[in-house]
Amino acid sequence: MKREPPEFRPVQQPLDTFLPARLSKDPHIPTREVSREGLSYLSCPPTPPLLARVMKTLALGGAPALAQLPLSRTEEAWNDTAAAFLDSESSERRALTPLLEAVCGLSPQGLEAGLGAILGGVQQIQAREIFRQAEEAPAGDSSPLLVILAGNLPALAVQPLLPALATGRPILLKSSSSEPFFAAAFAAALASREPLLGHAMAAMTWPGGQSSLEEVALEGCGKVIAYGEADTMADLRRRSKAPLVCLGPRLSIAVLGPGSDPKRVAPGLARDIALFDQRGCLSIQAIFTTGSATELAENLAKSLGEAARSWPPGAVSLTESASVRQVRTEAQMRGLICYHLDSREGSVIIEPEASLLPSPGLRTVRVYPLADLADLPSLLSPWRDRLQGVALSGEVSDGLKTTLTKLGVSHFAAPGKLQQPEASWRNGGLHPLEMVS
Numbered sequence: 001m002k003r004e005p006p007e008f009r010p011v012q013q014p015l016d017t018f019l020p021a022r023l024s025k026d027p028h029i030p031t032r033e034v035s036r037e038g039l040s041y042l043s044c045p046p047t048p049p050l051l052a053r054v055m056k057t058l059a060l061g062g063a064p065a066l067a068q069l070p071l072s073r074t075e076e077a078w079n080d081t082a083a084a085f086l087d088s089e090s091s092e093r094r095a096l097t098p099l100l101e102a103v104c105g106l107s108p109q110g111l112e113a114g115l116g117a118i119l120g121g122v123q124q125i126q127a128r129e130i131f132r133q134a135e136e137a138p139a140g141d142s143s144p145l146l147v148i149l150a151g152n153l154p155a156l157a158v159q160p161l162l163p164a165l166a167t168g169r170p171i172l173l174k175s176s177s178s179e180p181f182f183a184a185a186f187a188a189a190l191a192s193r194e195p196l197l198g199h200a201m202a203a204m205t206w207p208g209g210q211s212s213l214e215e216v217a218l219e220g221c222g223k224v225i226a227y228g229e230a231d232t233m234a235d236l237r238r239r240s241k242a243p244l245v246c247l248g249p250r251l252s253i254a255v256l257g258p259g260s261d262p263k264r265v266a267p268g269l270a271r272d273i274a275l276f277d278q279r280g281c282l283s284i285q286a287i288f289t290t291g292s293a294t295e296l297a298e299n300l301a302k303s304l305g306e307a308a309r310s311w312p313p314g315a316v317s318l319t320e321s322a323s324v325r326q327v328r329t330e331a332q333m334r335g336l337i338c339y340h341l342d343s344r345e346g347s348v349i350i351e352p353e354a355s356l357l358p359s360p361g362l363r364t365v366r367v368y369p370l371a372d373l374a375d376l377p378s379l380l381s382p383w384r385d386r387l388q389g390v391a392l393s394g395e396v397s398d399g400l401k402t403t404l405t406k407l408g409v410s411h412f413a414a415p416g417k418l419q420q421p422e423a424s425w426r427n428g429g430l431h432p433l434e435m436v437s
Contacts, residue, residue, distance in 0.1 A: 015099065016180035016205050017044035018187040020057045021198040037102040043180075046204050048216050054172065054202050055144055055220025062170025063142035065199035074165055075131045077194035082123035082158070084189060088112060092189050099181040104154050106277060106314040111154065113311050114276050117420050118155040122162050126423040133424075133433055134166035140437040143222025144170045148208075148236070149183065150227040150248065151176030152279040157183035157203070160225050162423055163432035170200040171436075172217065180205035208232060211239075218242065225435060245435055247428050250281040250388035250408070251358055253380075254415060256289040257373055260394030262296040268416025269365075270303035272391055273346070275419045277314055278363050281388040282411065282419045285359035286366050288376055290394075293369040294337060297348045301339035304346035304363060313344035316362060323360035354379050377403045384408055391418045 014031050023029065029050060034043040044050075066074075084090040088097065100111055147160045157173050161183075164171040173183040183203040191198030206213050208228075218224065218240050225245045226236050233246040254269055256262075272284045289296055324343055331338050331349045339348040346363035356379060359365060370376065373396065380387065389411040390404055401412060410426050411418070424432060 013042065014044035015041045016175070016184055018184040018201060018203040019054060020061065020202055021191070021195065022057050022061060023053060024198070039099065039102050046206050046213055048212050051204070051213055051216045052220065054204065055217065058144040058170040058172060058200065058202060059220065062144065062200035063168055065196045066165065066168040066170070069194065069196045071131050071135055071166065073194055074197065075127060077190055077197060078127055078162065078165070079123050080193055081186065081189045082119050082127070085186060086116060086119050092185065096181060096185045100154050100179070103179050103181070104314070107312040110277060110311040110314055114153065115155050117275060118153070119158060121421055122158045122423045127162060130162055130423050130432060131166050134163070137167065137433060140167055140169065141222050142169060144172055144220060145436055146172050146174065146217050146221035146224045148174045148224065148226040148228065149176055151178035153276055154179060154182050156227065157186060159427070159432070160436060161186070163436045165197065165200065167433060167436055169436055172221065173203040174217065175203060175205040177205050177207045214239070245428065245430065248281060250386050251285045252282050252389035252418060253387070254284050254287040254391040255373065255376065255396055256287065256291060256296070257394035257396040258290055260289070260291055262291060262299045265393045265415045266296065266299035266303040267306070268414065269300055269391065270307045271416045272418040273363050273365055274304065274307040274311055278359060278361050280419060282421065284365060284391060284418065286356055286368060288368045288370050290370050290373060293350045293367045297337065297339055297350050297367050300365070300367070301341065301346070301348045304348070305341055308341065308345035313363065316344050320361050324362045324364055327360050327364060356380060356383055373400055376400065377407070380404070380407055389413065389418050391415045
């Protein structure tokens with residue numbers, strides 16, 4: 001019989017922190033009231049001594065607790081929790097959604113779509129495959145895993161958390177200070193369904209670059225997985241003695257070969273551009289086509305307008321607005337064909353110069369006409385190991401896909417499906433179980 005989900009944790013608990021079970025009831029752990037973005041909530045500001053206790057507690061108690069727990073029970077708790085966080089009417093989501101809407105910068109509709117895309121890929125059949133493979137794998141390292149999350153996408157924590165729990169490895173999720181709520185809420189919901197999991201997880205947040213804290217976390221972990229910008233990755237490479245997996249920054253593109261119908265693929269491309277307001281590593285930033293670039297651009301602009309009605313754009317910074325205005329102005333001065341919607345809803349520019357340029361964001365995409373897809377590898381070679389996903393349509397050879405994989409592409413999908421990777425997605429070329437082991 002399926003258990004009813006418990007109510008979300010009491011409001012007097014810190015909303016940006018989840019501590020291992022042995023520490024969570026310690027009355028001496030300091031908390032403070034925080035006000036930001038119109039919110040007022042209880043926070044648990046980390047200190048080096050507290051973080052050292054967290055790492056020690058995970059190291060001593062996390063793996064033994066997970067070893068007592070049959071994978072079938074972990075899987076049941078995982079699927080129940082993922083289903084609750086997918087359900088906008090569940091108690092967990094009713095408590096969490098206002099927090100995410102306040103800090104994520106996405107519209108309510110965009111947030112709902114984004115959560116659906118990420119959480120939908122880590123439950124039921126997809127999660128079952130991870131647990132099955134973990135059951136067959138030899139025992140791995142049981143030292144704590146440190147995961148440094150980026151703040152551009154909500155719910156990103158589930159992607160490393162699932163394989164870590166499946167392989168019996170305790171984990172500290174370091175949330176971005178710009179979005180500190182999801183990881184703590186998800187960990188709390190998991191532990192409420194299966195208390196033994198509460199001994200193997202922690203979620204904390206602090207501004208990146210606080211060396212006094214990060215030295216403690218790096219010293220106490222056995223491996224680091226980091227999402228973020230290039231400077232974050234470079235800094236961690238200098239400081240981490242533990243093995244380090246860097247996941248970012250990367251960008252994604254679309255490749256449309258002969259036989260691709262611009263009218264049919266445009267809605268899917270627009271979805272892969274608009275989802276998360278084009279902030280993700282799987283967000284399409286450029287499209288290469290052997291067909292009519294003008295026909296594609298016309299249909300894509302129309303589809304981006306429809307996407308903006310379904311998923312209105314979220315908050316926009318002055319820097320983002322200025323960057324898009326600059327790109328639009330430069331394109332017009334060069335006499336390029338441009339299709340401009342509202343500045344937040346999208347821009348489509350036909351770019352004749354065969355040199356990939358990153359998008360300034362706000363659903364801005366360049367369309368590159370190509371005579372032959374065979375020219376694509378040489379155009380993309382300067383971006384080796386900075387490419388993430390490719391949306392494919394039309395006649396695209398297996399040889400080209402192999403070449404793109406060698407350039408670092410880790411995910412291929414049809415237009416409209418690129419931003420819905422499954423739990424077994426080889427992000428950065430690593431299987432999830434390899435990544436956490």
